[in-house]
Amino acid sequence: MTASVLAAGVLEDTIRAFFQGLPIGAGFALVAMSFVLTYKTSGVFNLAFGAQAFISAATYFELHVRRDWPIWSAVLVAVVLVAPLLGLLLERLIFRHVHASSAVAKLVISLGLLVALPELFKLIVDYNREQPFGAVGIIPDGTTIYRLFGRYPVTRDEIAAFVIVVAAAVALAALFRYTRLGLRIRAVVQSPRMTELNGVNADWVSSGSWMLSSFFAGLAGVLLVPTTSSLGTVLEPTGYFPIVISALAAAALGRLVSLPAAMFGGLLLGVVTTQMRTHVPRDNVILAELQGPALPYVMLFAIIVFWPAIRRQVAGADPLLGVSPPPPALAATSRSKGMTIYTRIMALAFFTAVGIWTFGYANNFWISRITHSVIFSIIFLSIVVFTGLGGQIALCQVTFAAIGAFGAMQFAQRWDISVIVGMLAGAAIAAAVGAVLSIPVMRLGGIWLAIATLAFALFFHDVLVKYSWVGGSLFHGRGVPRPEFLGVDFSSRENFLILCVAILVLVGVLVILIRESSTGMALRALRGSETAAESIGVISWRSRVIVFSVSAGIAAIGGGLLAMEERLVGYEANFDPQTGLFWLVIVVVLGTRTVEGGIQAGVAFVIFPELVLHRWLGLDGAWRFVLFGFAAISFARHPEGLLEHGKRRSQAMMQRMFARRQPAMATAGAPAGAGPTTEAEAETGDEP
Amino acid sequence: MSLLVADGITKRFAGITALQDVSIALEEGERVGLIGPNGAGKTTLFNCLLGLLRPDAGSVGFDGQDITRLPVYRRTRLGIGRTFQRVELFSGSSVRDHLLFAHRIRSGTGALWKDVLGLGLPKPAEIERCDALLESLGLGGMGDEPIEALSLGQSRLVEVARALMTQPRVVLLDEPSSGLDRAETDALAETLARIQSEQGFGLLLVEHDVELVASFTERTYVLDFGRLITSGDTPEVMRDPEVRAAYLGDFMAGAQ
Numbered sequence: 001m002t003a004s005v006l007a008a009g010v011l012e013d014t015i016r017a018f019f020q021g022l023p024i025g026a027g028f029a030l031v032a033m034s035f036v037l038t039y040k041t042s043g044v045f046n047l048a049f050g051a052q053a054f055i056s057a058a059t060y061f062e063l064h065v066r067r068d069w070p071i072w073s074a075v076l077v078a079v080v081l082v083a084p085l086l087g088l089l090l091e092r093l094i095f096r097h098v099h100a101s102s103a104v105a106k107l108v109i110s111l112g113l114l115v116a117l118p119e120l121f122k123l124i125v126d127y128n129r130e131q132p133f134g135a136v137g138i139i140p141d142g143t144t145i146y147r148l149f150g151r152y153p154v155t156r157d158e159i160a161a162f163v164i165v166v167a168a169a170v171a172l173a174a175l176f177r178y179t180r181l182g183l184r185i186r187a188v189v190q191s192p193r194m195t196e197l198n199g200v201n202a203d204w205v206s207s208g209s210w211m212l213s214s215f216f217a218g219l220a221g222v223l224l225v226p227t228t229s230s231l232g233t234v235l236e237p238t239g240y241f242p243i244v245i246s247a248l249a250a251a252a253l254g255r256l257v258s259l260p261a262a263m264f265g266g267l268l269l270g271v272v273t274t275q276m277r278t279h280v281p282r283d284n285v286i287l288a289e290l291q292g293p294a295l296p297y298v299m300l301f302a303i304i305v306f307w308p309a310i311r312r313q314v315a316g317a318d319p320l321l322g323v324s325p326p327p328p329a330l331a332a333t334s335r336s337k338g339m340t341i342y343t344r345i346m347a348l349a350f351f352t353a354v355g356i357w358t359f360g361y362a363n364n365f366w367i368s369r370i371t372h373s374v375i376f377s378i379i380f381l382s383i384v385v386f387t388g389l390g391g392q393i394a395l396c397q398v399t400f401a402a403i404g405a406f407g408a409m410q411f412a413q414r415w416d417i418s419v420i421v422g423m424l425a426g427a428a429i430a431a432a433v434g435a436v437l438s439i440p441v442m443r444l445g446g447i448w449l450a451i452a453t454l455a456f457a458l459f460f461h462d463v464l465v466k467y468s469w470v471g472g473s474l475f476h477g478r479g480v481p482r483p484e485f486l487g488v489d490f491s492s493r494e495n496f497l498i499l500c501v502a503i504l505v506l507v508g509v510l511v512i513l514i515r516e517s518s519t520g521m522a523l524r525a526l527r528g529s530e531t532a533a534e535s536i537g538v539i540s541w542r543s544r545v546i547v548f549s550v551s552a553g554i555a556a557i558g559g560g561l562l563a564m565e566e567r568l569v570g571y572e573a574n575f576d577p578q579t580g581l582f583w584l585v586i587v588v589v590l591g592t593r594t595v596e597g598g599i600q601a602g603v604a605f606v607i608f609p610e611l612v613l614h615r616w617l618g619l620d621g622a623w624r625f626v627l628f629g630f631a632a633i634s635f636a637r638h639p640e641g642l643l644e645h646g647k648r649r650s651q652a653m654m655q656r657m658f659a660r661r662q663p664a665m666a667t668a669g670a671p672a673g674a675g676p677t678t679e680a681e682a683e684t685g686d687e688p
Numbered sequence: 689m690s691l692l693v694a695d696g697i698t699k700r701f702a703g704i705t706a707l708q709d710v711s712i713a714l715e716e717g718e719r720v721g722l723i724g725p726n727g728a729g730k731t732t733l734f735n736c737l738l739g740l741l742r743p744d745a746g747s748v749g750f751d752g753q754d755i756t757r758l759p760v761y762r763r764t765r766l767g768i769g770r771t772f773q774r775v776e777l778f779s780g781s782s783v784r785d786h787l788l789f790a791h792r793i794r795s796g797t798g799a800l801w802k803d804v805l806g807l808g809l810p811k812p813a814e815i816e817r818c819d820a821l822l823e824s825l826g827l828g829g830m831g832d833e834p835i836e837a838l839s840l841g842q843s844r845l846v847e848v849a850r851a852l853m854t855q856p857r858v859v860l861l862d863e864p865s866s867g868l869d870r871a872e873t874d875a876l877a878e879t880l881a882r883i884q885s886e887q888g889f890g891l892l893l894v895e896h897d898v899e900l901v902a903s904f905t906e907r908t909y910v911l912d913f914g915r916l917i918t919s920g921d922t923p924e925v926m927r928d929p930e931v932r933a934a935y936l937g938d939f940m941a942g943a944q
Contacts, residue, residue, distance in 0.1 A: 518792040518793060521785075521788070521789045521792050521793065522789070522793055524778060524780070524781060524785075524789070525778050525781075525789045525793075527778070527780070528777060528778025528779045528780060528781060529776040529777060529778055529779070531740075531772070531776055532772065532776035532777065532778065532847075532850075533778070533789075534760040534761055534764070535738070535760065535764060535769070535770045535772075535776075535851070536764060536769075536789060536790040536793055536794070536850060536851070536853070536854050537761045537764035537765050537790075537793045537794055537854055538761060538793055539761045540761075
């Protein structure tokens with residue numbers, strides 16, 4: 001054995017890894033170009049591509065495998081027909097109507113769709129059928145192996161993926177360069193409102209690009225099935241997450257606006273992936289992890305945080321962005337005294353009734369459901385803190401909740417320490433992780449913050465949970481006892497519910513105190529205008545670290561309680577990142593700005609599917625994903641949440657009725673006309 | 689010792705020299721103008737003073753302390769307040785909230801738990817203080833108005849009020865007249881002059897509107913192509929032929 005033989009071996013490995021990397025990268029490139037296309041034309045950062053890819057792949061499976069259609073016709077329907085049609089529908093029915101909204105609002109809508117679309121598809125196509133969609137490729141005999149230059153093996157699937165992607169990229173490049181549509185798309189990207197002022201109808205531009213990008217997503221959805229290990233043998237929308245994340249990393253290399261950069265970025269990341277698998281030694285645990293599931297998340301996170309182009313993009317924004325109307329004040333702040341007392345009496349009566357029923361009449365099932373809703377209310381208050389007070393979207397609250405749950409478990413199992421202490425320690429760890437995480441990502445804000453936190457959540461899910469110091473060992477199981485402290489045993493259902501309610505009250509009060517504190521004021525100022533806030537001495541990073549770690553701590557407390565309630569850490573059922581997306585969607589839909597909003601979301605999350613969907617309507621519980629997912633569309637118009645919006649409307653209505661009874665008083669102090677003054681008008685109407 | 693000093697500031701952007709060895713100084717309670725045509729480097733200098741940009745060479749001093757590398761909020765806490773050319777207000781908040789925020793953040797204790805347990809609802813004394821300032825700026829009775837309901841001129845006064853609530857020793861005004869008509873500008877200048885003489889803070893006015901600078905400031909610096917071309921008592925500067933050639937041109941000639 002000489003050095004030259006060894007070197008030749010390394011060279012051969014490198015070349016083989018290169019040829020294996022290209023098709024994988026081609027898949028990334030395809031999805032990355034879809035991202036760029038929709039982002040360019042409608043400003044939508046469409047995380048729902050995973051869902052769209054899933055729908056095409058599942059349609060193909062339904063037609064080809066279950067209904068025995070020939071391959072070509074199944075592909076034709078799934079990719080050429082269904083995918084662009086879906087894109088067109090999404091654009092026509094949803095995104096066209098929100099294209100002047102903020103990027104974050106659009107991101108929330110796409111999250112809702114990511115949750116809703118696959119579930120809706122499964123409900124419609126797969127109704128009453130339990131067996132899952134299988135992962136089947138579209139290339140006949142796709143696993144046939146060819147040898148490039150006589151020695152480097154590639155499968156037919158891989159060759160097909162690469163050729164199709166390159167063809168698509170060339171066609172796209174031609175479209176952008178040589179057509180009027182391409183020129184308009186580029187204009188629309190810069191500032192949709194400015195472009196409209198220049199007389200360009202942005203609508204048909206975005207229709208076309210949505211159909212095209214959805215077609216790409218569908219194509220990727222079916223093409224990537226055989227080459228993607230995360231998809232396994234069962235087709236699930238979550239299986240597309242690693243691809244979507246890698247594609248995001250590729251798209252981020254071109255700041256989401258450069259198609260060539262997205263394509264080359266995708267190919268590059270594909271090659272980097274396989275090269276790392278080939279060359280990085282496997283004996284180091286961290287390095288071994290990096291070759292596998294962790295790589296896409298680490299890449300995305302690193303690119304978002306360190307890529308200078310993104311930092312520059314964060315600095316520059318649409319010049320007309322500031323024209324958006326601000327969120328209106330909370331309904332409660334403009335409520336008259338009479339209304340406030342009335343509302344409080346009603347709330348007290350309601351909670352007393354629920355309490356009497358729970359402790360007097362409810363069976364174990366309902367006590368457990370109510371405990372769950374209290375716990376989820378606590379968890380959702382962390383979203384109230386982060387999104388309602390901080391004004392940002394984070395997709396890793398589920399991870400913090402899991403940290404709290406695992407904290408309680410680890411402390412109880414390893415050191416036999418009280419679960420309450422374990423839960424608090426978990427909360428402290430989550431707060432620390434949140435603080436550390438906040439430093440690189442909070443500066444980004446907006447969609448980049450959301451994506452970086454999603455990358456973190458997926459990293460935790462795919463990598464960290466497997467370690468015994470995080471997720472526990474198979475040997476010990478994930479059991480968690482109920483607590484016993486201050487001489488009280490909380491192991492009975494009723495006692496534990498009381499404990500949870502007490503903690504909910506404490507956390508709720510904490511959230512209100514923070515909202516009213518100087519820190520809360522600083523956060524409101526930062527939301528209004530960051531530069532102005534700094535000019536009055538707000539330390540922006542400090543406020544952000546606080547909001548991130550407080551929110552992480554609250555989520556962890558809720559997660560710990562959930563584990564105690566269920567007597568084990570039900571990680572897969574409760575703390576999956578996909579579940580986390582649904583958490584965000586449901587809280588954002590119902591109201592992020594008040595403590596009530598969080599509690600209502602907690603109740604809706606637990607009770608609504610059980611009571612309304614299942615018992616009253618006899619529907620599948622999965623409809624909740626569809627309902628709340630689509631309800632996320634309302635976020636664009638009512639960022640304060642549907643319940644807050646409803647509250648404001650009913651309050652305005654009731655106060656108008658009051659005002660009518662006392663017409664002289666009502667008109668005395670009220671300024672003339674105008675919508676925004678109705679609340680002031682109503683307020684004067686109720687004074688004696 | 690001057691209160692606010694910029695010493696030999698040089699700032700380049702990708703090969704373009706926006707500021708070349710510019711030095712200015714402002715005394716306690718003084719009203720100073722900074723004028724120059726578009727692209728002269730006024731805003732760049734302004735941002736260097738405030739900490740939004742870091743100069744490539746030179747230093748910024750405040751009250752004898754070198755603040756060249758301090759972040760924005762530290763400068764604010766030392767006593768540098770500012771307003772914005774494009775109005776930057778906290779959307780969704782009332783007029784009074786703007787002042788309360790500034791006051792709270794200035795007087796905040798720093799410790800989070802104290803802050804949180806302090807039941808941060810505004811105390812009557814604070815509200816009174818805010819309303820008194822609003823009153824003296826001619827915004828009396830508007831405390832509860834949503835900020836969006838204000839006209840541009842009123843918004844600029846709110847910015848001034850917000851800056852004043854941080855108890856500044858010098859306020860930097862970035863083109864306060866932009867977007868205002870003559871009458872509004874005059875009203876703004878009058879209010880500013882009154883409140884400045886009452887409270888005695890220093891004032892650096894970066895302006896386009898030569899008339900405003902001429903009527904309002906004691907001393908003036910003139911920038912052109914990133915260089916300081918002249919400085920001195922405002923009336924003298926306005927008569928300087930080089931200044932008139934570079935910037936004032938026909939406008940002043942026509943006015944006289």
